[in-house]
Amino acid sequence: MEKITASKIVAVCRGIEPQQILSAANAVSQGGIRLLEITFDQRKEAFYHKTAEAIRLVREKGPGSLCIGAGTVMNLKQLEMAYEAGAEFILAPNVNRQIIERASQLGILCVPGALTPTEISAAYDMGADIVKVFPAGLLGSAYIKAIRGPISHIPLMAVGNIDQHNFREFLDSGCMSAGVGSCLMDKKLIEEGRFEELTALARKFTTEGS
16 A cells, blocks of 8 residues: 555556566666556456466566556456465456455455445445546546545545546546556557667656656
């Protein structure tokens, strides 16, 4: 929680191959990113191991400054695999009581996804540490301002359509952090090995967000 509160920006890695993830993690770390989310691919159970492999690789060989999380954790098997691989926090696009309770038992920080005040409050009452407002970018920062009044006690993370143009607005509107996907973890830059450009892109976010 302290790392997320301090660093604010979570770089979301989706669809990045394990053999590329370490170089990408090093690049964004050099740009000041301290939080990295590596997401599960839900299409086939066989793909789960690629995510676990990537998490383990970055935890063991990546920058020590990075806090590694597992994203799109939607069942207990994924949660257990993420935990065993060394993930320090998990995120999901939905609210699942079993996952929230099991994460608490394992001592891993849990960030389920919700949208309405009812869903957000329910997730927090179940034991969520932070609630991911998803998809926040489609609603705009004004939505965060509107719901912050009655639920000011719940830590919120803005995720979904967050980019270099609006992430600061969400932080200023009451979110304690923001998850940024493809506009930060640019797959083209990664696939073409343009890691200096990836570092420069990460620095834009960390400079603006500080």
